[in-house]
Amino acid sequence: MLEFLNQHRSIRKYTNQTIDNELLNSLLEAACRTSNTGNMQAYSIIVTTDQEQKEKLSPAHFNQPMIKQAPVVLTFCADFNRFTKWCKQRNADPGYDNFQSFMATAIDALIAAQTFCIAAESAGLGICYLGTTTYNAGEIIETLQLPELVVPVTTITVGYPAETPEQTDRLALNAIVHKETYHVFSEKEIDEIYSEKENSDFYKQFVTENNKETIAQVFTDIRYNRKNNEFFSEKFLNVLKKQGFLK
Amino acid sequence: MLEFLNQHRSIRKYTNQTIDNELLNSLLEAACRTSNTGNMQAYSIIVTTDQEQKEKLSPAHFNQPMIKQAPVVLTFCADFNRFTKWCKQRNADPGYDNFQSFMATAIDALIAAQTFCIAAESAGLGICYLGTTTYNAGEIIETLQLPELVVPVTTITVGYPAETPEQTDRLALNAIVHKETYHVFSEKEIDEIYSEKENSDFYKQFVTENNKETIAQVFTDIRYNRKNNEFFSEKFLNVLKKQGFLK
Numbered sequence: 001m002l003e004f005l006n007q008h009r010s011i012r013k014y015t016n017q018t019i020d021n022e023l024l025n026s027l028l029e030a031a032c033r034t035s036n037t038g039n040m041q042a043y044s045i046i047v048t049t050d051q052e053q054k055e056k057l058s059p060a061h062f063n064q065p066m067i068k069q070a071p072v073v074l075t076f077c078a079d080f081n082r083f084t085k086w087c088k089q090r091n092a093d094p095g096y097d098n099f100q101s102f103m104a105t106a107i108d109a110l111i112a113a114q115t116f117c118i119a120a121e122s123a124g125l126g127i128c129y130l131g132t133t134t135y136n137a138g139e140i141i142e143t144l145q146l147p148e149l150v151v152p153v154t155t156i157t158v159g160y161p162a163e164t165p166e167q168t169d170r171l172a173l174n175a176i177v178h179k180e181t182y183h184v185f186s187e188k189e190i191d192e193i194y195s196e197k198e199n200s201d202f203y204k205q206f207v208t209e210n211n212k213e214t215i216a217q218v219f220t221d222i223r224y225n226r227k228n229n230e231f232f233s234e235k236f237l238n239v240l241k242k243q244g245f246l247k
Numbered sequence: 248m249l250e251f252l253n254q255h256r257s258i259r260k261y262t263n264q265t266i267d268n269e270l271l272n273s274l275l276e277a278a279c280r281t282s283n284t285g286n287m288q289a290y291s292i293i294v295t296t297d298q299e300q301k302e303k304l305s306p307a308h309f310n311q312p313m314i315k316q317a318p319v320v321l322t323f324c325a326d327f328n329r330f331t332k333w334c335k336q337r338n339a340d341p342g343y344d345n346f347q348s349f350m351a352t353a354i355d356a357l358i359a360a361q362t363f364c365i366a367a368e369s370a371g372l373g374i375c376y377l378g379t380t381t382y383n384a385g386e387i388i389e390t391l392q393l394p395e396l397v398v399p400v401t402t403i404t405v406g407y408p409a410e411t412p413e414q415t416d417r418l419a420l421n422a423i424v425h426k427e428t429y430h431v432f433s434e435k436e437i438d439e440i441y442s443e444k445e446n447s448d449f450y451k452q453f454v455t456e457n458n459k460e461t462i463a464q465v466f467t468d469i470r471y472n473r474k475n476n477e478f479f480s481e482k483f484l485n486v487l488k489k490q491g492f493l494k
Contacts, residue, residue: 001277001365001366001369001370002273002274002276002277002366002369002370005277005280005281005362005365005366006276006277006280008280008281008282010282025420025424026249027249028420028423028424029249029253029420030248030249030252030253032417032418032420032423033252033253033255033417034252034255034361035255035257035364035374035375035376037378037471038378038466038470038471039415039416039417040466040471041417041418041422041423043423044423044424044425044429045423045424045425046424046425046426046427046428046429047424047425047426047427048427049426049427050427053427053428081431082422082432082437082440083466085432085434085437086437086440086441086463087463087466087467089434089437089438089463090460090461090462090463090464091460091461091463091464092461092463092464092466092467092468093467093468093473094463094467094473095467095471095472095473095474095476095477096471096476098476098477098480099480099483099484100381100382100476100477100479100480100483101471101476101480103381103400103483104378104381104471106353107357107378107381107400107401110354110357110358110361111357111360111361111376113358114281114357114358114361114362115252115361115365117282118248118252118362118365119248119249119252122248122249123248123249127282128282129282129358131284131285131351131354134347134350134351134354135347144425144427144428144429145428145429146429147429147431150429153350153354154354168286169286170279170280170286170288171279171288173272173275173276173279175288175329176275176279176288176290176291176292177272177275177291177292177293177294178291178292178293178294178391179293179294179296180293180294180295180296180297180300180391181293181300181391181392182291182293182391182392182393182394182397184328184394185329185332187332187336190329190332190333190336191336193329193333194333213337213338214337214338214339215337216333216334216336216337216338216339216341217337217338217339219285219287219330219334219339220334220339220340220341220342221339221340223285224284224285224287224342224343224348224351225342226340226341226342227342229342229343229345229347229348230342230345230347232347233345233346233347233348236346236347236350237346
C-alpha cells in the first residue's frame with residue numbers, strides 16, 4: 001500500500017476510454033464507506049459525464065482542459081439539504097444552517113473525495129483535484145443546480161491516464177510534522193527547508209520563465225496572489241451566506 | 248483495494264502496543280505524497296505521544312477516551328505560517344491571511360489526513376476521527392502552541408485495534424450521488440432513503456435509549472443540536488480571526 005501511495009501523481013491528460021458504470025459505482029461505494037460525522041453522511045457527489053455539462057462547468061474552473069477532456073468529473077459538496085429535509089419530516093428541528101455544520105460536512109466530503117481518489121488510482125485511473133471549486137462555487141452551484149445548504153468544496157477529474165508525469169518534489173517530513181508542540185522555524189531553518197527546492201533546475205526554470213527573482217514571488221505575484229485570494233475569499237463567504245451556512 | 252476500503256470501521260479501543268517510529272514516519276511520508284494546492288504543502292501534522300500532552304488535549308475533545316488511550320494522536324492543521332515566513336525571507340509579499348487561503352490549506356490537510364488513515368489501516372492499525380477539533384480549536388491551539396496562520400481542522404487517534412466493531416450502516420448510493428444536476432428529493436423519496444435506517448433494530452434502540460420519538464430528534468436535540476452548532480460556529484470563526492485567517 002505505501003509503495004502504491006508513494007507512486008501518486010496528478011494526471012491531467014486522459015485517453016478516450018470511458019469509465020465503466022459499474023466500476024465507477026463501486027469506487028463511489030468505497031468512498032461512501034469512509035468515516036463521516038455522526039454517520040449523517042451529510043455530503044453529496046455530483047457526477048458529470050455529459051459533454052454539454054462539462055462545457056458549462058469549464059469556465060468556473062478557468063477552462064483548465066481536464067474538465068472537458070476527462071470522461072468523468074466529480075464535484076464533492078458539503079450538503080445539509082437532505083438531512084435537514086429528513087429532520088423536518090420527522091418532527092425534529094434541524095440546526096445546520098451555520099458555519100460549524102458547513103465545516104463538518106466539508107470535512108466529510110473531502111475525506112470521501114480522497115478515498116475515491118485512492119480507490120480510483122488502484123483501479124488504474126488517474127485523478128486531478130481542481131482547487132478552483134471554492135473560487136467559483138457560485139457558478140458551479142448554478143450549473144449543477146445545487147439547492148440551499150449545498151456548497152461544492154472540491155472537484156476531481158477522472159480518467160485513464162494518457163501521460164506519466166514526473167513526480168513533483170516534497171519537502172522533508174520535518175517541515176510538516178511537529179512533535180508534541182509546534183516548532184516555530186527560525187530564519188535559518190526556513191532556508192534549509194526550502195534549499196533543495198531552490199537549488200533544483202526545475203524551479204530555477206520556473207523562476208526564469210515567470211520573470212521573477214525567487215520561487216516565492218511566482219506564488220505571491222502570479223499563482224496565488226493577495227488580490228485574488230482576497231477577492232475569492234469574499235466571494236466564497238458570500239456563497240456560504242447565500243446557500244444558508246452563515247446564519 | 249475496494250474490498251479493503253469497504254472493510255473500514257472506526258476503532259476506538261487500542262491495545263497497549265506502541266507504534267514503531269519508522270512505521271509512523273513511513274505512513275506520514277505517504278500522507279505527504281498526496282495531492283496538495285500548488286505544491287505549497289501548506290499544512291502541518293502535530294504528533295502527540297506524550298501522556299501528559301494527551302491529558303492536556305483531552306478536555307478539548309470532551310474527554311473522549313481515545314485521546315488518552317491511543318498510543319498516537321495526530322492533529323492535522325491548516326498552516327500558512329511556514330510558507331508565509333519563507334515568502335517574507337524571499338522578497339515576496341504573502342497574501343494568505345484570508346478565508347480562501349484557509350479553505351485551500353484545510354482541504355490539503357484533510358486529504359493528507361485521509362491518506363494517512365488508509366495507509367495506517369493497511370498496516371493493521373485502527374483510526375478514529377475526532378470532530379471535536381473544530382469545536383475547541385482555540386484550546387487545541389494553546390496546548391499544541393500553534394502560531395498565527397495555523398488552525399487545527401481534524402484529529403485522528405491511531406493504535407492497534409483492541410476491538411472489531413460492527414460496521415455502521417450507509418445510505419444507498421442514490422442518496423449521495425447525483426447525475427449531471429442535483430436531484431432535490433421529494434418527501435416520499437426522503438422516506439425511502441431513510442426507511443432502512445428507521446426500520447433497523449439498532450436505531451430503534453437508539454431512539455428508545457435517548458427517550459425520543461424519531462432518530463432525527465436524537466440528532467437535532469442531543470447529538471448535533473442547534474444551540475451547540477451556533478455556539479461552536481461563532482467560536483470557530485473567532486479562532487480563524489485570531490489566527491489571522493479572516494483579514
